[in-house]
Structures are given as structure tokens and as C-alpha cells.
Amino acid sequence: MMTNCYCGYPNTFENCCKPLINSIKSVKSAEELMRSRYVAYCTQAADYLVQTTHPSTRKFHKKADILDWSKSNTWLKLEIIASSENFVEFKASFLDESRNLQIHHEKSTFICEDGKWFYVDGIFF
Numbered sequence: 001m002m003t004n005c006y007c008g009y010p011n012t013f014e015n016c017c018k019p020l021i022n023s024i025k026s027v028k029s030a031e032e033l034m035r036s037r038y039v040a041y042c043t044q045a046a047d048y049l050v051q052t053t054h055p056s057t058r059k060f061h062k063k064a065d066i067l068d069w070s071k072s073n074t075w076l077k078l079e080i081i082a083s084s085e086n087f088v089e090f091k092a093s094f095l096d097e098s099r100n101l102q103i104h105h106e107k108s109t110f111i112c113e114d115g116k117w118f119y120v121d122g123i124f125f
Contacts, residue, residue: 006042007035008078013043021048030110031080033117034088041066041092042075054111054118072097086110 005016017039019025020032027033033052040048046067053061074095081089089107096102105125111118 006039006075006078008080009035013039021045026115027052027117030086030108030112030117031083031088033110033119034080034083034090034108035078037119038075038078038090038092041070041073044070046070052117052119054113054120057119057121073102074099076101081105082107086112 003012005011005013007017009016017036020027020036021040021043027036037049037052040046040052044067046063049066049070050058050061050063076093076095079091079093081091083089087107087109090105092104092106094102094104106122107125108122109120111120
């Protein structure tokens with residue numbers, strides 16, 4: 001039985017975001033990077049999250065903190081609100097450590113340099 005990827009697309013994880021996270025395929029857009037970064041939180045792929053953060057803001061994102069946050073939550077759903085060339089607004093639903101439903105609502109900024117997409121920063125709602 002085929003199940004959807006964590007990102008919400010009707011492909012299996014193995015055929016959708018896993019090749020991006022494992023650097024087998026290249027990310028083609030800001031939205032694709034955003035979706036694969038959400039999946040990286042679901043699968044505790046902290047190295048991918050660090051690597052896909054722009055070098056100018058990477059110092060603000062510690063791998064240990066990323067890993068802790070990704071492990072301490074149960075990720076439920078990703079909803080893309082709006083997407084353009086360099087911005088993605090989304091809501092990520094998750095259960096926190098106390099099993100309370102939380103919604104992370106962010107408008108993220110992305111940049112493509114030398115053919116590689118990076119997360120720069122975000123505005124939180």
C-alpha cells in the first residue's frame with residue numbers, strides 16, 4: 001500500500017523527499033526545499049537542515065537544537081499557504097512534548113546560489 005510522503009505529495013518518501021535529503025537529487029525550487037526541510041524534521045535529518053541553511057544565517061541554527069526539536073515533536077501535517085520564487089508561507093502541525101497540538105506558521109525566505117537552494121530566515125505568525 002502506497003502512503004504519501006511526509007510533505008503531503010502523493011509519492012512515497014523513498015520516491016519524493018528522501019532522494020533530496022540524501023543528495024541524490026537536486027532541489028529545484030524554494031517550495032521543494034521547504035517541503036524537504038519539513039520532511040527532514042519528521043525524519044530527524046539534522047545534517048540536511050544545517051546544510052540547506054544559508055551560510056549567512058547558519059550560525060543561528062545549531063545542529064543539536066535542531067535535532068532536539070525534531071525529536072521532541074510528533075509531526076502531523078504540512079500545509080503550504082502561498083509560494084513564490086523566493087518565499088514560502090506554510091503551517092506545520094505537530095504535537096509537542098506534552099502532546100498538545102501546535103501550529104508553526106512561518107513565511108520563509110529562500111535563495112538560490114550556484115544552482116543550490118538555501119533557507120535564509122523566516123517571519124513567524
